[in-house]
Amino acid sequence: MNIGFKSMTCSEVDALVVYLLEKKISTPNEELNKFIKALEERELFLGKKGELYSFTREKDSKLQTVILIGLGKEEELTLEELRTASGKGVKKCKELKLSSITLRIPDTEKIEKAEMAKAVVYGAKLANYKFDKYKTSKKEEKELNVSIGAHGVDDSVKKEIISAIEEGITIADGVIIARDLVNEPSNVIYPETLANEAVSVGAESGFQVEVYDVEKIKDLKMEAFYNVAKAAEKEPKFIVMRYFGDKDNKDNILGLVGKGLTYDSGGYSIKPTGSMVDMKSDMGGAASVIGAMSVIAKRKLKTNVVAVVAACENLIAGNAYKPGEIIGSMAGKTIEVVNTDAEGRLTLVDAVHYIIEKENAKEIIDVATLTGAALVALGETTTAILTNNQGFYNELKVASDYTGEKIWQLPAFEEYRKLIKSDIADLKNSGGRFAGTITAGLFIEEFVQNKPWLHLDIAGTSWASANSDYCIKGATGAPVSTLYQLVKNREDK
Ligand code: BES
Ligand code: MN
Ligand code: ZN
Numbered sequence: 001m002n003i004g005f006k007s008m009t010c011s012e013v014d015a016l017v018v019y020l021l022e023k024k025i026s027t028p029n030e031e032l033n034k035f036i037k038a039l040e041e042r043e044l045f046l047g048k049k050g051e052l053y054s055f056t057r058e059k060d061s062k063l064q065t066v067i068l069i070g071l072g073k074e075e076e077l078t079l080e081e082l083r084t085a086s087g088k089g090v091k092k093c094k095e096l097k098l099s100s101i102t103l104r105i106p107d108t109e110k111i112e113k114a115e116m117a118k119a120v121v122y123g124a125k126l127a128n129y130k131f132d133k134y135k136t137s138k139k140e141e142k143e144l145n146v147s148i149g150a151h152g153v154d155d156s157v158k159k160e161i162i163s164a165i166e167e168g169i170t171i172a173d174g175v176i177i178a179r180d181l182v183n184e185p186s187n188v189i190y191p192e193t194l195a196n197e198a199v200s201v202g203a204e205s206g207f208q209v210e211v212y213d214v215e216k217i218k219d220l221k222m223e224a225f226y227n228v229a230k231a232a233e234k235e236p237k238f239i240v241m242r243y244f245g246d247k248d249n250k251d252n253i254l255g256l257v258g259k260g261l262t263y264d265s266g267g268y269s270i271k272p273t274g275s276m277v278d279m280k281s282d283m284g285g286a287a288s289v290i291g292a293m294s295v296i297a298k299r300k301l302k303t304n305v306v307a308v309v310a311a312c313e314n315l316i317a318g319n320a321y322k323p324g325e326i327i328g329s330m331a332g333k334t335i336e337v338v339n340t341d342a343e344g345r346l347t348l349v350d351a352v353h354y355i356i357e358k359e360n361a362k363e364i365i366d367v368a369t370l371t372g373a374a375l376v377a378l379g380e381t382t383t384a385i386l387t388n389n390q391g392f393y394n395e396l397k398v399a400s401d402y403t404g405e406k407i408w409q410l411p412a413f414e415e416y417r418k419l420i421k422s423d424i425a426d427l428k429n430s431g432g433r434f435a436g437t438i439t440a441g442l443f444i445e446e447f448v449q450n451k452p453w454l455h456l457d458i459a460g461t462s463w464a465s466a467n468s469d470y471c472i473k474g475a476t477g478a479p480v481s482t483l484y485q486l487v488k489n490r491e492d493k
Pocket of ligand 1: 282432
């Protein structure tokens with residue numbers, strides 16, 4: 001998909017997508033305006049949220065399809081509505097096999113034009129995403145040429161719009177990196193190939209990547225991680241990604257930790273068949289931190305971020321770890337393994353300890369497809385959060401309100417901590433069925449050494465079971481855009 005900007009004259013394109021506000025539907029183009037008003041009068045198109053009306057007309061002796069999309073009331077307009085509406089428009093154009101399209105942002109002062117353009121670009125690019133590389137017979141699709149149109153913008157606004165479009169493209173590209181990594185099956189993306197992908201994304205985007213092999217993992221005494229990894233024939237990799245965009249403040253380092261189970265069978269606490277099929281996606285956290293790093297680096301944010309991924313498979317073999325074993329960890333704490341399917345937290349705590357001790361991270365955000373309970377509690381559209389620092393949470397909330405990727409905080413009450421205390425070791429790796437998302441998060445908290453910490457359980461949000469306006473079934477790429485936004489917001493301060 002090619003995307004650019006265009007001051008509006010709407011002739012030469014195949015399709016013109018016009019976003020309109022309810023009770024305020026009008027467009028500066030006289031001819032079109034008359035038509036739209038007539039539709040409104042006859043109540044054929046009112047500009048209500050999600051409404052779509054299309055017709056084809058002759059424009060300069062060529063056929064042009066006009067697609068009207070309703071945004072709802074002006075006072076309720078949000079960036080998310082624009083992303084959604086943009087996705088709808090692009091999908092409709094594809095359905096009608098129209099390949100050169102102009103998406104015209106609405107005439108409103110409610111939101112800055114550049115912000116609207118960014119949202120529209122983001123929705124458009126992601127709505128165009130597909131994962132069909134393994135289909136041997138597929139229909140050839142024409143490449144989409146998209147321009148973002150706006151009426152009556154002066155040169156300075158035009159400049160803002162153009163740079164916002166670039167930013168929107170870069171963010172969407174980061175999301176697509178994550179989606180692709182998650183959608184790839186586990187025979188293609190396993191620890192070594194995931195590490196290779198991180199290396200190539202780093203080279204393209206401008207961050208440094210170092211990959212540790214199994215010997216180094218043992219040297220570092222990452223016992224919890226290694227115990228999960230050791231049954232697999234495909235060796236684990238520990239991936240370290242470093243971006244230093246603020247060299248004057250070298251000690252100011254944000255640490256991102258992504259769960260990187262390239263496959264999770266459950267181990268000896270084996271998963272039922274139905275739960276095992278989608279477990280190639282158990283590296284959604286890793287994919288999202290790789291995607292976020294790419295956006296942060298490409299946008300050259302003045303900040304320092306280190307991201308790590310303990311990548312491995314959770315499989316069964318004669319040398320696998322077993323329920324009832326007591327294992328160590330890089331931090332020295334002992335852990336009773338009551339369930340080998342609660343493996344993610346074991347890999348994460350060594351990664352967290354590493355990023356604090358060896359990379360000097362001052363704050364930690366871990367992102368993990370950690371518990372089915374998160375899916376049960378909040379569904380597929382809201383990420384579950386635990387934190388030890390309300391200010392840090394508020395920052396995430398501001399970012400999430402902006403990006404539209406919803407979050408909800410769960411309580412970290414003292415009582416829950418008791419559930420993961422073991423009778424015979426320091427901790428046990430599962431607190432049982434109740435409050436599963438909370439106890440999983442609190443297990444990780446035991447290793448953050450009181451540093452400001454956010455835990456994002458994306459078991460629900462990293463994978464979609466159905467298509468929506470700018471997301472297809474499968475990997476969503478969440479929460480790449482929110483991670484980027486959090487870091488960017490700090491820079492604006
Ligand atoms: N990777 C799973 C969590 C998961 C489930 C992600 C469904 C996406 C969709 C994780 O490793 C796991 O198995 N968690 C267990 C924890 C339990 C054993 C305490 C779970 O949720 O059942
Ligand atoms: Mn598991
Ligand atoms: Zn898992």
